[in-house]
Amino acid sequence: MESIQAIKQRFEIIGNDVKLNRAIEKAMQVAPTDISVLVTGESGVGKEAIPKIIHALSHRKHAKYIAVNCGAIPEGTIDSELFGHEKGAFTGATQTRSGYFEVADGGTIFLDEVGELPLTTQVRLLRVLENGEFLKVGSSQTQKTNVRIVAATNVNMFEAIKKEKFREDLYYRLSTVEINIPPLRERRDDIHLLFRKFASDFGQKYKMPTLRLDDDAVQILSKYRWPGNIRQLRNIAEQISVLEKGRSISAFTLNSYLPNSQGSNLPAVIGREKKESDFTNEREILYKVLFDMKGDLNDLKKLTLELLKNNDSQKVQEENENLIQKIYGNNGEEIEEEQNSDTTMEVMRLPEHDREKAVPKAPQEDKYHFAEEIQEEETLSLQDKEIELIKKSLERNRGKRKAAAAELGISERTLYRKIKQYDL
Numbered sequence: 524m525e526s527i528q529a530i531k532q533r534f535e536i537i538g539n540d541v542k543l544n545r546a547i548e549k550a551m552q553v554a555p556t557d558i559s560v561l562v563t564g565e566s567g568v569g570k571e572a573i574p575k576i577i578h579a580l581s582h583r584k585h586a587k588y589i590a591v592n593c594g595a596i597p598e599g600t601i602d603s604e605l606f607g608h609e610k611g612a613f614t615g616a617t618q619t620r621s622g623y624f625e626v627a628d629g630g631t632i633f634l635d636e637v638g639e640l641p642l643t644t645q646v647r648l649l650r651v652l653e654n655g656e657f658l659k660v661g662s663s664q665t666q667k668t669n670v671r672i673v674a675a676t677n678v679n680m681f682e683a684i685k686k687e688k689f690r691e692d693l694y695y696r697l698s699t700v701e702i703n704i705p706p707l708r709e710r711r712d713d714i715h716l717l718f719r720k721f722a723s724d725f726g727q728k729y730k731m732p733t734l735r736l737d738d739d740a741v742q743i744l745s746k747y748r749w750p751g752n753i754r755q756l757r758n759i760a761e762q763i764s765v766l767e768k769g770r771s772i773s774a775f776t777l778n779s780y781l782p783n784s785q786g787s788n789l790p791a792v793i794g795r796e797k798k799e800s801d802f803t804n805e806r807e808i809l810y811k812v813l814f815d816m817k818g819d820l821n822d823l824k825k826l827t828l829e830l831l832k833n834n835d836s837q838k839v840q841e842e843n844e845n846l847i848q849k850i851y852g853n854n855g856e857e858i859e860e861e862q863n864s865d866t867t868m869e870v871m872r873l874p875e876h877d878r879e880k881a882v883p884k885a886p887q888e889d890k891y892h893f894a895e896e897i898q899e900e901e902t903l904s905l906q907d908k909e910i911e912l913i914k915k916s917l918e919r920n921r922g923k924r925k926a927a928a929a930e931l932g933i934s935e936r937t938l939y940r941k942i943k944q945y946d947l
């Protein structure tokens with residue numbers, strides 16, 4: 524058996540914390556079995572590495588590993604994504620399609636954000652877990668599959684069960700073994716280690732000398748709460764790497780990058796106190812209005828492009844429900860269903876011959892390239908603004924996605940997708 528150290532190197536996991544080591548060790552122990560594993564821990568702690576370790580050390584390692592973001596798939600299409608559908612099962616189902624459970628037969632499926640699964644999908648999942656059987660949407664013919672499931676969640680599953688959002692039987696079926704990844708604030712000794720690693724990576728990426736923190740700054744770094752965990756630490760290391768001219772970072776400078784810390788890197792308002800919870804900063808308000816307008820324009824372009832590209836547009840509709848409402852009123856409801864959401868699935872890097880078996884991506888059509896180019900020009904600066912607004916909104920709402928999504932006027936699922944997309 525490989526050592527924990529070797530596994531950490533192979534999966535680029537930084538840290539020496541006892542609880543982290545225990546989590547990796549548990550993953551190594553359960554890997555050769557087919558036991559279902561539930562990975563728990565706050566958002567951004569590094570849960571995704573665990574299913575990868577389990578798959579790579581299992582007898583399934585030559586078969587497929589598919590990671591599915593349950594929180595990012597629209598409810599209307601999730602059953603079809605996971606279990607496939609028959610031709611004609613619903614409007615827009617022009618051909619029979621295999622779902623991930625069919626494609627990953629013999630391999631592993633990682634169900635990230637499993638707590639987000641709709642109840643109807645939970646019933647189907649329970650059946651697969653119990654006897655390996657599933658039905659394609661629109662089919663009455665049972666199919667068999669042999670898939671190992673590793674799930675992850677950052678929500679309190681007992682609360683979800685209490686609120687009847689998650690089936691208790693499924694929870695127990697999924698969590699035969701639970702692997703918990705501790706939050707960064709409970710791994711104080713790893714914080715500076717991780718920062719140094721990220722600073723070095725970003726130094727290389729942006730061709731700049733690596734940052735180093737003054738002793739006082741190291742103290743601040745270690746004492747901060749890190750509500751966004753390693754994802755937040757990585758972001759801050761990147762921001763400082765790019766934005767600071769000097770390479771020696773003082774406590775004062777570091778503070779200005781830490782939300783809810785003494786300093787702030789947001790524009791200052793003179794003669795008025797900046798409240799955390801609302802838009803007292805006028806520049807911020809103007810910024811938001813401008814951003815919203817540009818965002819709407821850009822969304823419209825995207826929407827038109829998507830609609831031009833394919834006929835099945837349920838996903839387009841769901842992702843843009845606010846925009847469609849705003850622009851078209853209730854007429855927007857006529858836009859129909861979309862099926863294959865490539866952004867929600869990731870096939871792990873496998874040897875060349877295995878990769879050929881991976882799910883194919885939808886072909887791009889050349890005639891629409893011009894539209895994508897126009898979109899790209901806009902998105903570069905817009906994207907920065909979008910990232911900043913999302914970050915600020917999450918900070919203002921203390922990491923609560925629901926409240927942040929409401930404030931930003933987007934659905935929770937879209938916000939979730941953007942957090943993933945920008946690694947926030």
Ligand SMILES: Nc1ncnc2c1ncn2[C@@H]1O[C@H](COP(=O)(O)OP(=O)(O)OP(=O)(O)O)[C@@H](O)[C@H]1O
Pocket residue numbers: 535536537538564565566567568569570571572635676677717753754757946
């Ligand atoms: N120990 C680690 N060493 C180096 N990088 C790490 C480590 N843990 C996490 N990361 C990095 O932090 C980021 C967040 O990790 P990951 O996506 O696995 O978090 P998560 O717990 O799955 O979050 P969520 O619940 O929001 O999906 C990724 O960029 C990942 O590469």
